Amino acid sequence: MYVAVKGGERAIDNAHAWLGETRRGDRQVPELSLAQIDGQLALAVDRVMTEGSVYDRELAALAIKQAQGDQVEAVFLLRAYRTTLPRFGYSLPIDTGAMRVRRRISSTFKDVPGGQILGPTYDYTHRLLDFSLAAEAPPVAAPMAEDPVDDTLPRVIDVLGREGLIESEAAGGDSPVGDLTREPMAFPAGRDLRLQSLARGDEGFLLAMAYSSQRGYGHTHPFAGEIRMGEVTVEFFAEELGFAVELGDIAVTESQMVNQFRGSAEQPPQFTRGYGLAFGRSERKAMAMALVDRAMRAGELGEEATAPAQDPEFVLGHCDNVEASGFTQHLKLPHYVDFQGELELIRRLRRKDGE
Amino acid sequence: MTLSPGFDQPVADGQAVFRGALDALARPGSVVALTALPPAPAPLLPAAAALVLALADVDTPLWLDPILLSEAVLGYLRFHCGCPIVAQPSQAVFAVVAEPATMPPLHCFALGDDEYPDRSTTLILQLPALEGGPEVSLAGPGNALARRIAPAGLPAGFWAMARDNHALFPRGVDLLLVAGGSLLALPRSSRVEG
Amino acid sequence: MTTATGYNFAYLDEQTKRMIRRAILKAVAIPGYQVPFGSREMPLPYGWGTGGIQVTASVIGSADVLKVIDQGADDTTNAVSIRRFFARTAGVATTRRTTEATIIQTRHRIPETPLREGQILVYQVPIPEPLRWLEPRESETRKMHALADYGVMHVKLYEDIARHGRIATSYDYPVLVNDRYLMRPSPIPKFDNPKMHMNPALQLFGAGREKRIYAVPPYTKVVSLDFEDHPFEVQRWDDCCALCGAADSYLDEVITDDRGGRIFVCSDSDYCTGRIGP
Numbered sequence: 014m015y016v017a018v019k020g021g022e023r024a025i026d027n028a029h030a031w032l033g034e035t036r037r038g039d040r041q042v043p044e045l046s047l048a049q050i051d052g053q054l055a056l057a058v059d060r061v062m063t064e065g066s067v068y069d070r071e072l073a074a075l076a077i078k079q080a081q082g083d084q085v086e087a088v089f090l091l092r093a094y095r096t097t098l099p100r101f102g103y104s105l106p107i108d109t110g111a112m113r114v115r116r117r118i119s120s121t122f123k124d125v126p127g128g129q130i131l132g133p134t135y136d137y138t139h140r141l142l143d144f145s146l147a148a149e150a151p152p153v154a155a156p157m158a159e160d161p162v163d164d165t166l167p168r169v170i171d172v173l174g175r176e177g178l179i180e181s182e183a184a185g186g187d188s189p190v191g192d193l194t195r196e197p198m199a200f201p202a203g204r205d206l207r208l209q210s211l212a213r214g215d216e217g218f219l220l221a222m223a224y225s226s227q228r229g230y231g232h233t234h235p236f237a238g239e240i241r242m243g244e245v246t247v248e249f250f251a252e253e254l255g256f257a258v259e260l261g262d263i264a265v266t267e268s269q270m271v272n273q274f275r276g277s278a279e280q281p282p283q284f285t286r287g288y289g290l291a292f293g294r295s296e297r298k299a300m301a302m303a304l305v306d307r308a309m310r311a312g313e314l315g316e317e318a319t320a321p322a323q324d325p326e327f328v329l330g331h332c333d334n335v336e337a338s339g340f341t342q343h344l345k346l347p348h349y350v351d352f353q354g355e356l357e358l359i360r361r362l363r364r365k366d367g368e
Numbered sequence: 369m370t371l372s373p374g375f376d377q378p379v380a381d382g383q384a385v386f387r388g389a390l391d392a393l394a395r396p397g398s399v400v401a402l403t404a405l406p407p408a409p410a411p412l413l414p415a416a417a418a419l420v421l422a423l424a425d426v427d428t429p430l431w432l433d434p435i436l437l438s439e440a441v442l443g444y445l446r447f448h449c450g451c452p453i454v455a456q457p458s459q460a461v462f463a464v465v466a467e468p469a470t471m472p473p474l475h476c477f478a479l480g481d482d483e484y485p486d487r488s489t490t491l492i493l494q495l496p497a498l499e500g501g502p503e504v505s506l507a508g509p510g511n512a513l514a515r516r517i518a519p520a521g522l523p524a525g526f527w528a529m530a531r532d533n534h535a536l537f538p539r540g541v542d543l544l545l546v547a548g549g550s551l552l553a554l555p556r557s558s559r560v561e562g
Numbered sequence: 563m564t565t566a567t568g569y570n571f572a573y574l575d576e577q578t579k580r581m582i583r584r585a586i587l588k589a590v591a592i593p594g595y596q597v598p599f600g601s602r603e604m605p606l607p608y609g610w611g612t613g614g615i616q617v618t619a620s621v622i623g624s625a626d627v628l629k630v631i632d633q634g635a636d637d638t639t640n641a642v643s644i645r646r647f648f649a650r651t652a653g654v655a656t657t658r659r660t661t662e663a664t665i666i667q668t669r670h671r672i673p674e675t676p677l678r679e680g681q682i683l684v685y686q687v688p689i690p691e692p693l694r695w696l697e698p699r700e701s702e703t704r705k706m707h708a709l710a711d712y713g714v715m716h717v718k719l720y721e722d723i724a725r726h727g728r729i730a731t732s733y734d735y736p737v738l739v740n741d742r743y744l745m746r747p748s749p750i751p752k753f754d755n756p757k758m759h760m761n762p763a764l765q766l767f768g769a770g771r772e773k774r775i776y777a778v779p780p781y782t783k784v785v786s787l788d789f790e791d792h793p794f795e796v797q798r799w800d801d802c803c804a805l806c807g808a809a810d811s812y813l814d815e816v817i818t819d820d821r822g823g824r825i826f827v828c829s830d831s832d833y834c835t836g837r838i839g840p
Contacts, residue, residue, distance in 0.1 A: 021642035092603040197598045197773035200701045343609030354732030354751040383623045393590045482708035486588040509782040542591040555591035
């Protein structure tokens with residue numbers, strides 16, 4: 014006689030135990046420490062912090078370890094932890110103009126005040142597998158510059174601003190900045206919520222969207238006005254003290270794209286901006302974000318919006334990999350009740366056709 | 369000035385009061401006794417205080433009628449809920465009225481809009497009693513048969529306003545009538561008859 | 563009040579619970595309308611019941627008795643996982659008996675045993691918007707709900723009839739709530755749709771990823787869309803349950819061999835067990 018499947022609880026426990034053993038791998042091989050992940054898989058940590066919306070290298074390293082290097086799973090772990098944290102308030106805006114720069118390049122001018130600074134970049138590396146790394150050879154020492162980098166490097170894009178050739182970007186004033194971790198997205202979405210969503214968005218998805226906008230699905234005609242990476246100070250205004258206190262430094266990558274705009278009845282031809290910001294060294298993400306940000310401004314700038322990257326409901330509705338991964342993978346859950354309904358329907362329709 | 373304490377057990381009491389409100393809204397007109405009542409500063413009734421403590425916080429602007437704007441009540445709500453007090457009924461997510469005779473018309477509160485009818489005020493109305501007043505009956509979601517109710521102390525013209533409020537559906541305010549430690553809900557979905 | 567896990571009672575922090583509770587109250591006051599809420603990331607994936615879990619976590623108290631079903635059964639892995647989540651984080655009593663539960667969280671089914679007043683049925687909802695397949699834009703569907711403009715859904719159902727001679731929707735069959743809002747009954751089979759109508763229990767719907775909560779209060783009119791010449795009808799089977807003999811329950815088809823052998827058994831495991839007897 015048929016007996017319904019039972020014992021789900023034990024099966025789940027056993028599966029998790031097996032996962033734990035699989036995660037550890039060969040016990041003859043030394044276990045990874047969080048410091049190793051933080052130090053030697055630093056870009057993975059940066060991405061998980063960015064999309065996980067938590068700046069904490071140790072927690073991100075733990076998430077990566079727990080997820081066996083699966084970045085999307087690690088982002089999910091960090092997000093689920095984040096929601097349980099108490100909220101004390103919102104920090105003051107960071108000032109990327111005061112960044113302690115480690116990297117700063119512009120593709121729009123040959124030279125800029127303060128100079129072009131390559132920093133620790135993969136650009137111009139020849140992508141040859143480096144077998145000396147497999148042999149764990151120590152790195153070549155990087156020489157120190159003779160002169161320190163200027164304390165504050167002016168933003169390249171401000172040069173265009175002084176000539177009035179690029180749209181000015183005023184601060185939002187007193188209107189409150191939205192927070193989609195507290196209130197759900199509503200459309201049309203303001204730029205504050207769009208940028209927040211993009212910053213948390215999946216790098217792969219944004220990369221593909223940005224790429225599509227460069228290939229004619231949307232017309233962004235971008236130039237990399239400036240990309241800078243380095244440390245900025247986070248400050249919090251303490252009501253009870255009456256002044257701002259420094260909470261610490263974080264590393265960020267900022268990307269400002271310069272785009273053509275032919276002008277409209279109200280506005281003369283000028284350059285427009287796309288903006289990207291990500292934690293750590295996340296240059297691909299910051300650049301993709303800036304392109305998609307600009308593409309989504311099509312409606313506001315009176316451009317014809319025809320491409321996916323120009324459609325905020327499409328982009329913002331699908332860029333979150335925690336949402337996308339969960340819903341795509343939920344198809345693994347049993348659906349046999351609904352499937353039975355479909356079976357019954359198909360059989361009935363075919364019976365009717367055969368009549 | 370000493371501050372009245374809030375809930376004895378904030379987590380459990382908040383849940384119990386919410387369930388009371390949920391039960392009341394799910395069965396409009398039925399009288400629900402709240403089991404967790406904080407000692408509230410007069411003229412704020414314990415049931416009204418319980419609802420505000422359970423449901424309001426820094427994210428929910430609160431409107432109070434003039435008699436409630438005392439230092440004792442304001443200090444109590446600021447401390448226990450931290451909700452901003454607003455001057456206009458139309459800005460309020462929650463409102464408490466202690467003197468129904470002089471209350472603003474219902475349409476002065478936030479009514480929501482056609483696309484977001486949920487962006488509307490929940491109005492807590494303090495009454496001398498939930499029984500013994502003129503009878504009306506409520507029909508609509510939550511009631512299999514029309515339910516007779518007779519809250520006391522409602523101002524003249526209140527039921528005409530309640531009918532107009534229902535006519536706005538899906539817009540409109542939702543009312544929680546309280547007396548002592550009990551409440552009775554009159555959501556916008558309820559049709560007032562008789 | 564904390565539990566052994568180090569998290570707050572029922573996992574969510576109190577501010578989040580208040581936000582969700584406010585959304586639930588508005589949902590009950592506007593039957594069938596989808597209230598946006600600030601859905602949180604939960605420790606279970608989106609699409610796996612996070613909306614239902616957030617609703618249950620906001621409603622549940624220590625005196626409640628919780629039942630969790632998936633596909634009608636208490637033993638399915640995700641039902642086991644969610645029941646365990648609440649046993650751990652809220653320390654509440656759990657049950658498999660529909661009659662003993664004060665809160666029933668469900669995915670894809672309404673129990674066969676009639677619910678009673680005071681019970682709360684919490685549905686896990688993947689896509690709350692009934693018009694989503696017809697109009698993917700939230701900005702458009704919101705206008706359609708504002709105007710109660712549901713013509714596109716009638717056209718869709720009518721096209722089914724023109725093509726197949728009947729309405730070819732077997733689950734997630736759209737309903738009109740309280741004569742006003744078109745509502746997606748989460749993907750329950752249409753077999754269960756009539757149970758929503760004038761049900762004595764409170765029905766709450768949570769869509770975590772889509773960040774919407776909606777409700778059907780007790781004793782509320784819930785009508786499955788149909789046409790006069792093509793009235794709404796539910797699934798029927800030629801077979802009855804191979805375990806308990808029920809002819810009135812929703813049946814799962816079980817493949818018993820690779821030669822076409824199959825039997826049908828109740829999808830509602832508690833109903834089936836109750837009929838077989840102790």
